[in-house]
Amino acid sequence: MKDSNDQSISALPNVELPIGWSLTKINDIVDYDGLFKDGDWVESKDQDPNGNVRLIQLADIGDGFYRNKSDRFLTYDKAIELNCSFLESEDILIARMPDPLGRTCIFPGDPKPCVTAVDVCIVRTGKQGANHNWLMYIVNSPDFRTTIESLQSGSTRKRISRKNLSKIEFPLPPLPEQRRIVTKIEELFTQLDAGVSALEKSRAQLKRYRQSVLKAAVEGKLTEEWRRSHPDVEPASVLLERIEREREKSGRGRHKKLQPLDVSELPELPVEWEWTRLDFLAALKGGITKDSKRKSNNSRSIPYLRVANVQRGFLDLREIKEIEAPKSVISELLLEPGDILFTEGGDRDKLGRGWIWQGELPECIHQNHVFRARLYSNDVSNKFVSWFGNTYGQRYFMREGKQTTNLASINLTKLRGFPVSLPPKEEQKEIVSEIECRLSVADQTEANLEANLRRAARLRQSILKKAFRGELMPQDPSDEPASVLLERIRMERSQARPINNRGQARRGRGRPRKTAAVQTELI
Template structure:
């Protein structure tokens, strides 16, 4: 990132209070403005919704300037609920759930629901300064949350929190400098986002070239083919007949490939059910009482990602010993998801055998290929890229989820290259993706550096080290005392009525 500030520690320790410059003071949030929260009109009353009044919820908060709300309410909905119409600009701070601490500054007159604390600052504080001060203190404020996995923070607790208050002219200088530095960082973050998009485009183009033969066009020119894809299919068919294995779908010769990608001459099309045994997994049923029980780890849909297996959380299940043995995964087994969002059906990867006795649940299909000349990684690359359209078209949508049947998965058309070319394709793809992964890791590191730099800038800003102080500025404590003497800190608002307009001081927020 290009944005740098001399003397800034990019890994600042979390502190709730620190020594401030001479003309600064600590101020409770309750003393720097008029605070309130909103309300929610009865959701069963259509006459309360769809009116002209923007009604802001936590999902609308965008960590910057907010100019529109997803939902609106009527004047009746405002009057007959605890919602209040606030004049812009006002600051919003989410108090509940997973989004606690989410913020925005409303640029529009609007009402909010009860999950948002709203502040119309007094003349003692610049609203942009308050926004950045709360961003600096957000982690400490969130830590005060109470509750379970998704804590809440009450408005009383929030208003007892203190922020460092600079003299008003210095507040403007601080905001201007933060905006300048954050704009530089934002330009770098946009470049990182573009690089990520380019990397994803490269991945998809690479895989398409790999599974259509374009990637190894030069290789085919120089290396004679000793065994073609058709030879592999014939051997699989012959072994199936000699082993008495029932063929559940038509042979490759019957596959209509007229609408499929044109393949190199030595390649062939087949259906996935011909190439391997496909089975569903264990059904998760806590009421089941196995007679001969064993506890084993199992893979869920969340574990089977596109192009990798996520083992960050692996659950266990109690099953019959015979089921555990029948469904035990082997290294090289291909895994495909049976259900989920429609665009995620069929995503998968290859099991590496890293956890012993692993099985899979019924929403994950296991494919065990019949011939060692076939390569699970090649088949998975195809399913993850060109196979996406097949899974979307063949999947069945229910109210919340989509799924695909085992019989449909068996008909997935799969290209079969010569074995030697398959190995060369997988080698080239592996090398290219390894470089791409290294590049992605570098982008992740730079994004983390940008986040740390932002926190470091805010730390320096609210310790008085980002811009110079001016001894001639009116001390913040004197300003607070004068404002308190001139007007109430919490003006009275009538239910459903507008609050008095605030003399806002605004600059562009990030």
């Protein structure tokens, strides 16, 4: 396992090593009975869902933890035919592709024999090699991770080669100190994990609180006391009559007669409220289609909203793309402040999610997977309608959506028929005020939670950084220096028989013998 590449890249340049530490590379800390190699090239045609060998993939590798997510298999005979390397418990798995690049975990073992994919690097330091957990923490440390990023290759799919991994030079503490460092890291991480768990629990409770506020609002429960103190408010039935007149007057309501709304299975509303259809309240419009994107002499580029931009209760405008469209199409699809947006496709539980365009850009249109609803009357709150769509509407859109193999969708007809509960004009204002007041408190609480979670992540990285630099634990002068460990590994490797891909000494020609784990599985 001699490193044929003499080039070294330090993960920690210009830092004085603690007493007893040595600079090394992954190749140098793998004993004769260990491995440092890529996983195996197992193609789809090689796999078998009924196979007795599990294929560990990139999805299984977390940043310091094993995810156990994949569900791919092959037969033992196929694994032998492909000369696969069988994993052992405590093997270190390094992801050679994002995200993040170079993330590393310990393989805990599996009831079935396992191999891994080619984009995963296996490190098995062996009986006399470096401590596995220590090496995992070092590879996941900020300095090592930064060095990995500097050695990545690929234009669209970034990766780190095993050859480049083998170039990275890092400090190696004495073996007893490695164990002490691991114990201290795990002690500190256990405390951090408890704090993070409490923060995430609070965040989940906050999410449920938001949902309960919105649900109570659109059902009229949030303003029960307000209604009792305002008995003479104009009922929603009068508001609907006024909207109908405004629809006809605006000209946007000139279409076929609206279908009556069947309210027999809809929840009962407060006395002053009314059920209505979305298309009675607003003019609906689909977005730019493939045909309408064709260039013409008067085409120009313009920003447009995609499904990814329209979230449930907010717009994510961090990445806005542009599209070439004729001026006539732009004029027709140009968003106006106050327009309510609904998503048309995606996962079934995300159908119909949306929020309000508030003129964040001077000009913007929307794609055909985002519907626009433009209210006929200013006496209807666009926020109330959007909140209603994001709460009660979830059940409606999931029920009425059409499911294909990989995608769910709703059409414009279903959106037009979406039942909306309509409170009186004055009560809408009160509802919006109540929601915004309560959600602003929730937003501030969530901001504090997120800040604490980021602080915990930084602290985790700080712990690893200190461990990497010898600052986490005091050195013990009685420890055998790391240089002695490295020399012993070098000598044992030079005297040992060659090792095959299953970490066994080769016994000459013929079929490799099965490991104990594999023999147990096949009995």
